[in-house]
Amino acid sequence: MRPMLWENRRLKLINQLLLPNKEEWIEYSDYEDVALAIKNMIVRGAPAIGATAAFGLALAALKYRNLEKDEFLEKIDNAAKILANTRPTAVNLFWAIQRMRNLLELNKDNFTVPELVEKIVREAETIAEDDVQINKKMGAYGATLIPEGAQIYTHCNAGALATVDYGTALGVIRSAHEQNKNIHVYAGETRPYLQGSRLTTFELMKDNIPVTLVTDNMAGFLMKQGKVHCVIVGADRVAANGDVANKIGTYSLSVLAKEHNIPFYVAAPISTIDLQIDSGDEIEIEERGTEEVIKVYDTFIAPKDAVAYHPAFDVTPHQNITAIITEKGIIHKPSKETMSSFF
Numbered sequence: 368m369r370p371m372l373w374e375n376r377r378l379k380l381i382n383q384l385l386l387p388n389k390e391e392w393i394e395y396s397d398y399e400d401v402a403l404a405i406k407n408m409i410v411r412g413a414p415a416i417g418a419t420a421a422f423g424l425a426l427a428a429l430k431y432r433n434l435e436k437d438e439f440l441e442k443i444d445n446a447a448k449i450l451a452n453t454r455p456t457a458v459n460l461f462w463a464i465q466r467m468r469n470l471l472e473l474n475k476d477n478f479t480v481p482e483l484v485e486k487i488v489r490e491a492e493t494i495a496e497d498d499v500q501i502n503k504k505m506g507a508y509g510a511t512l513i514p515e516g517a518q519i520y521t522h523c524n525a526g527a528l529a530t531v532d533y534g535t536a537l538g539v540i541r542s543a544h545e546q547n548k549n550i551h552v553y554a555g556e557t558r559p560y561l562q563g564s565r566l567t568t569f570e571l572m573k574d575n576i577p578v579t580l581v582t583d584n585m586a587g588f589l590m591k592q593g594k595v596h597c598v599i600v601g602a603d604r605v606a607a608n609g610d611v612a613n614k615i616g617t618y619s620l621s622v623l624a625k626e627h628n629i630p631f632y633v634a635a636p637i638s639t640i641d642l643q644i645d646s647g648d649e650i651e652i653e654e655r656g657t658e659e660v661i662k663v664y665d666t667f668i669a670p671k672d673a674v675a676y677h678p679a680f681d682v683t684p685h686q687n688i689t690a691i692i693t694e695k696g697i698i699h700k701p702s703k704e705t706m707s708s709f710f
C-alpha cells in the first residue's frame with residue numbers, strides 16, 4: 368500500500384484524492400509539480416510529505432545537473448523554498464528539506480556537481496527506506512500497549528498511505544494484528560477530507576484487519592458504550608512539552624477519551640518531534656479552502672455561498688495524552704520533563 372515509488376529516477380505518487388474509487392499513479396519528473404502534489408494533497412500525511420519533498424529535491428538536482436556549482440546550489444536552494452512553502456503544519460516536511468540542505472552544506476566544497484547530485488538522490492532514497500524501518504520499530508513498541516482483543520479507535524489516516532509504508536498509528540495496529548491480538552478498529556471518517564473513510568478503511572480492509580467505519584460524531588457514544596479500549600492517532604508535529612498537532616478532530620477525541628478513562632496514544636517518529644518549540648501554541652495550523660467543507664467531491668452539501676471555516680489540524684494538550692510511541696521507545700505521560708529526559 369505504498370503511496371510513492373521511486374523508479375528510474377522518477378517519482379510516482381498514488382493520487383490519494385481519487386482513492387478508494389480509483390488507483391491512479393502519477394509520474395513526476397519536475398520538483399514544481401511535486402510541490403503542487405503536496406499542496407493539493409495528492410500525497411498527504413506527515414512522513415509521506417517529508418519523503419516526497421526529499422524526492423522533489425532529488426528531481427531538482429537531476430534537472431540542474433549540468434549547471435556550474437554556484438548556479439546549481441542557487442537552484443537547489445530555490446527548489447527547497449518552493450517545496451517548503453506547500454503545507455505549514457507537519458514538521459517532517461521541513462525536517463526532510465533541512466536534512467538535504469545539511470548534506471549539501473557539508474559536501475558542497477569537496478565534490479563536483481554530478482557527485483552532489485548522486486549524494487542528494489541517495490539521501491532521498493535513504494529517507495524513504497528509513498521511514499519504513501522506523502514505522503516497523505514504532506509498531507513493535509506500540510503493540511506492547513495493545514491488549515488482546517482490543518477495540519481501537521483511530522482518526523484520519525496515519526497508515527502506509529501517510530508514510531512511505533506500514534504507517535505510524537496504523538503501524539501499531541498492523542503490528543498488533545500481526546501478533547494475532549484479535550484487535551478490531553473503529554475508523555472515524557474524518558470530515559471534511561474523509562481520510563478515515565476513504566483511506567484508513569480502504570487500507571485496513573486491503574490488509575484484512577477488521578475495521579468498522581463510523582462518522583466522527585459517533586465517537587463519544589461508542590466510548591460510553593464501552594466499545595473503545597484505546598485511541599491511537601498519528602501526529603503532524605509534537606512540541607517539546609508533548610503537545611501534539613494532528614488532524615482536526617483529534618483534540619475532541621482526546622477530551623472524550625479522558626472523560627471515559629480511555630488511554631489515548633500518539634504514534635510519531637522522532638522526525639515529527641520539534642524540540643525548537645516549547646508548546647503546541649507555537650504550531651502553525653494550516654487553514655484550507657472552505658470549498659473542502661461545503662463540497663464532497665463535486666457535490667455541494669451546503670448552500671453554495673455558505674460561510675465555512677476549515678482549520679486542517681488542531682492541538683491536543685499533553686495532559687490528554689497517555690503516551691507517545693516513537694521508534695526509540697515510549698514516552699509515558701508526555702510533559703516538558705518526561706520529554707526532555709527521553710531526549
Ligand code: MRU
Nearest residue numbers: 411412413523525529601602614
Ligand atoms: O491533512 P493530512 O491528510 O496530511 O493530515 C494527516 C494527518 O493529520 C495524519 O494523522 C498525520 O500526518 C499522521 S501521519 C502518519
